[in-house]
Amino acid sequence: MPEAAHGHCFTRDWTCVACPAGTPWPCEPSKADLRIRLDAVDLREYLFACWRRAVVDLGVFADPARGNLYVRFVGWTEH
Ligand SMILES: [Zn+2]
Secondary structure (H helix, E strand, O other): OOOOOOOOEEEEEEEEEEOOOOOOOOOHHHHHHHHOOOOOEEEEHHHHHHHHHHHHHHHOOHHHHHHHHHHEEEEEEHH
């Protein structure tokens, strides 16, 4: 059985299915994977879409331990 990909695999609560339970998505492996598969514009667009859905799913004031959702989902694409 092939190893589960991190890139597009997340659960309803936005944790990665390939990482240890509870790891927030996008995890580091998924970021690396997405960077390879998408160019800068598509990457940002995709993560932006994810962020908008995550805000609905998790709430704007999601678990403070996870930090700002925008930074988590989109911020890292700016570097
Ligand atoms: Zn992962």
